[in-house]
Amino acid sequence: MSVKSYIESNQDRFLEELFSLIRIPSISAKQEHKADMLACAQRWTEVLLLSGADKAVVMPTTGNPIVYAEKIISPTAPTVLVYAHYDVMPAEPLELWKSNPFEPEIRDGRIWARGADDDKGQGMIQVKGFETALQEGLLNCNVKFIFEGEEEIGSPSLEAFCQEHKELLKSDIILVSDTSMVSAEVPSLTTGLRGLAYWELEVTGPNRDLHSGHFGGAVANPINVLCKIIADITDADGRITIPGFYDDVEELSQEERDMIAQVPFDETKYKQAIDVNALFGEKGYSTLERNSCRPSFDVCGIWGGYIEEGSKTVLPSKAYAKVSCRLVPHQQHEKISKLFEDYINKVAPDYVKVKVTPKHGGEGYVCPIDMPAYRAAEKAVGIAFGKKPLAVRRGGSIPIISTFEQVLGVKTVLMGFGLEQNAIHSPNESCRLDYFLKGIESVAEFYREYTKK
Amino acid sequence: MSVKSYIESNQDRFLEELFSLIRIPSISAKQEHKADMLACAQRWTEVLLLSGADKAVVMPTTGNPIVYAEKIISPTAPTVLVYAHYDVMPAEPLELWKSNPFEPEIRDGRIWARGADDDKGQGMIQVKGFETALQEGLLNCNVKFIFEGEEEIGSPSLEAFCQEHKELLKSDIILVSDTSMVSAEVPSLTTGLRGLAYWELEVTGPNRDLHSGHFGGAVANPINVLCKIIADITDADGRITIPGFYDDVEELSQEERDMIAQVPFDETKYKQAIDVNALFGEKGYSTLERNSCRPSFDVCGIWGGYIEEGSKTVLPSKAYAKVSCRLVPHQQHEKISKLFEDYINKVAPDYVKVKVTPKHGGEGYVCPIDMPAYRAAEKAVGIAFGKKPLAVRRGGSIPIISTFEQVLGVKTVLMGFGLEQNAIHSPNESCRLDYFLKGIESVAEFYREYTKK
Structure with missing residues (x-):
């Protein structure tokens, strides 16, 4: 069976597993959801085992627990560490949601729910991409998973966890799906974060x-x-x-500014989408420079x-x-x-x-675009989305990416499948169903490319 | 019986009547208290009739109803119109109250409750001063009462009510107890408002x-x-x-500034009472000028x-x-x-x-201190408090005072018995019991003075 047809024949099950996670309101910012955090972590271990992990456990931290899972092929094979987070943002203001944020609905080709994208949806893309690669015989590396429950409140326990478990987390590259693409027409990979x-x-x-x-x-x-x-x-x-x-x-180099200027950007549409008459920001920089590099x-x-x-x-x-x-x-x-x-x-x-x-x-982060893992991700996304992805710096922050670099000494490839229209952190968060499936395909293809002999 | 002893022998009943009004949470700012507004207005009519009014009715307006009552001695006698308001401020933040804001308590010689001063307590001072004068044979004028239920939200219906009922409200002077004295040691009458x-x-x-x-x-x-x-x-x-x-x-005249400078004021104590290290306001003016005339x-x-x-x-x-x-x-x-x-x-x-x-x-308001009614109030307060009251301008606003002047053509004497420490509009509003009683005495003495032959 091909990657595409494996995904197609299993997509209903993939969605059901995702929905079971979304239904647990794992809001890390609110104390009242403590029990939900544990329930969500436990549900992830079940999903990871179902997906082909040899082992999946909930490990304590001083805050919310961390889910760790692994599939070890061979001690000499390279190792990919997949990071995701199972906590979500608060859903307020609730009155603006068209459907219950914690009861996922499929409407208009999209999954609507808090966490549909950030980061339960994207976490599931990683897990099901791994499953697909495994089932299709494409997995020639070890894979470890670390899913935390405090990303939305600044990952207060993650650094200590990494310090304590350096050996367990030993890996050659970290793979993260928690970022967005430039637009539905322009697939991209994130190479910098604020x-x-x-x-x-x-x-x-x-x-x-x-x-x-x-x-x-x-x-x-x-x-x-x-x-x-x-x-x-x-x-x-x-x-x-x-x-x-x-x-x-660091002042932006002319080269970098030229690269940013190549990113397709329609200011009129951008303003229309958020309904403002004018933009405002630091004088002397373009909009895309301001929201990514300034x-x-x-x-x-x-x-x-x-x-x-x-x-x-x-x-x-x-x-x-x-x-x-x-x-x-x-x-x-x-x-x-x-x-x-x-x-x-x-x-x-x-x-x-x-x-x-x-x-x-x-801290912010920059990913070198000449690393083999970056090249593999670029090729994989190109296959799934039919177009070579652009390398772009983004304005969001995933502080733990620089923590990984400092503590574990490992670089990260940010392979995200979000879109601005997904409205993460806002009411009516959603995720395009076709992107969910293409994301899974990209991850499966990544494993093929990354370990190609 | 003397004024003093009449008040003393009836004070428990006076308090019970006040408490019955306080227990009705007549918060005009909140729609959910609509029914309480009517209940409070009706309770006032009962209290006014018990106190000696010939007639007391609840009259509709486009907003909360107005209580009207009267005691007519003679068509040729002068008429005093007493204004008060039966609505109160919201009580939030509730967690800072030491006792339930709508269940009055007497502790440390004070009545504690929302409205203990503003304006149920002070309204009751007027009503019981009237009762005392009547019972002591001192009432040689007509008295009309108008109690509104929208003062704390800006009296949106009062002006139209006055326009419509000019004849009913015809009077020679308006008496209002809704202001404060300079301090417990310095009785005063308010002659200006912002x-x-x-x-x-x-x-x-x-x-x-x-x-x-x-x-x-x-x-x-x-x-x-x-x-x-x-x-x-x-x-x-x-x-x-x-x-x-x-x-x-209008720039303050040197004369007026000199008068303000005579008001006893201890800046250190003032700062201590509200726990600030420094004051801030318009440059070039003293604190008392800033909070009353600027x-x-x-x-x-x-x-x-x-x-x-x-x-x-x-x-x-x-x-x-x-x-x-x-x-x-x-x-x-x-x-x-x-x-x-x-x-x-x-x-x-x-x-x-x-x-x-x-x-x-x-609008703001200025009261001429040579009017007979002002002189009567000055003398009455002097008798009850043992000291001639100062004439001072205050920083608060009772917008309807200028409305009365414009619509009814009648001046107002502001005969208020509040104190800064009463914390009106704040948690733990209170009213000194002795001031409540001296206030009643002042109002009774006012009627004696005002109609002295």
Whole structure:
């Protein structure tokens, strides 16, 4: 049987196995889902064994457990380590979903659910690509799987796990499906990622909510102050004003800029898709440069004062924000985090108290396109999608990719099958059914190419 | 029996009647309390009849009903119109209350409950002062009562009600207990109030929440933009930057500034009470000038993006804020509202959509201190509190006071018995029991003084 026909005849089962994982709401950001994390990890071990792994276990960490599985062909064969994550983002705002985020539905040729793409769908592509290669006699290497349950909250336990299990995780290349392609027409492989630094800000004014009539004008309002602090972090040119922030940012070479300019990009369609009249970002760079190779500063959440129905005239006690910077390769998130903290503490006025709490962070990553594993992935995707994939740098962060490099000394090939329209992290996340199947085919073909004699 | 002893022998009943009103959570800002509004209005009619009114009725408006009651002595006698409001502020954040906000408790010589002061407690002071004067044979004028249920949401129905019932509300002076005294040691009467303008801002960026990695740096973040807009509304000197905003603000005369400087004020204690290290406000004015005679700009609430537990890396679709300006006499809230809207629409960048929704507003007010009714109030408070009250301008707003002047052509005496420590609009609102009783005494003495032959 060919790769394509094996996939075709088993696709209903593949989907059922995926759906069984999606139905477990493994939201790592919320404590109330602790039991779901374990249930989801256990379900993955079952799926991995069904798919051909010799062994699949749930291993404890200080946080959510890690799923480890393996298929060992020969001690002398090369080893591929497949990483994925079984946790998902919160699904809020729930009222915007057209169907239950944790009850997958197939409509219009797509799978609709939280995790349909990120990363249960893409994790399943890896597992079923492995199964297909195994069943079709194409697997001439060892395969190890490591699926974590804390990617969406910054992988706090993964680095220690890698340190502790270096021998177990020993491998020649890491394969990850957790990124997106340029568009439905332009298959691509991700060769660079941005880093991330994330903080919570808490501004405290008076010790209780005050009447804005009796105190307004006399006492600093913590929301006004927080807005000022946030506003000052970027200037009118969209540049970040924190001293030293750009010190380690490598300027883009003309060659790289030319490569980015080749990526098909229709600004009008891009704006239409998200319904904005204009784009905004750092002056002097194109949109694709800005969202992949340049740092950015975003407020991810803000709250304070009276936010319910009606008008309350209050001068509130507290204001909060969750803020983050996307970083580029060479910027170290811990150094940036320190610069940010110092800056905030310096600009915080004496009439409020400002607390900065660093949250998760990670470094950026660059993948060399002349590695054999990259070439194998390029060829495999070319076969499945009928077109040679472009090598592109992307704006997202998978901090653990640089952790793998530092701790395990292994490079990663980012073989992702997402699309922007899949709306990961948003309401109505989805995954194209044909991409799901072509992804599986790509992974099976990768194994053929990678171990070709 | 004397005024004092009448109050003493009836105080338990007075409190029971007050508590019966407090137990009805008449929160006008929330639709779910519609039935409570009517129940509270009806309870007031019972209390007013028990207190000696000839007639007390619930009258419909387009919003919450209005309680009207009267005691007519003689068609030729002067008429006092007493205004109060039976609605209260929301009680959130509920977890900060030491006892149930709608189950009054007496502890440490205070009544603790939402509305203990604002304005059920103070409304009851008026009603029981009236009862005392009546029972003690001191009432030589007609008294009318108008208690509304929408003061905390800007009295949207009151002006039309006054227009429609000018004859019914005909009076010589309006008496209101809804303000505070300078301090427990310094009795005072309020002779000026600030106006108010209130808006909701809605900033829309992309049509859905986006992944901050894929879009951050390329697409404007509506929270970042909202913060910038808010930050720019005031400058480093605490002045409001909206063009034309100060056009109608009367500069304080040296005489007035001297009078304000006489009000006892301990900045250290003031800062300690609200636990701030420093104060902030418009440069060039003292704290007491800033919170009573100068305009201010406060964000009352802000929200947008991911505000739950954990860290979500999202570039949100929307950001919102509730913002308000306190205005001073001569500034017209409708004119200011228009200036604000024009300003926001002018500064709104093309990469987001900004919507400004004006909410309630009202003008400031000044009370002449040579009116007979003011003199009567001054004398009455002096008797009850043992000290002549200071005449002071305050920072709060009771927009309907200027409406009364414009529609009914009647001035108001603001005879308030609150204290800053009562924490109105905040968790753990309270009212000193002795002030409650001295307030009742003051009102009874007012009737004696006002109609003295």
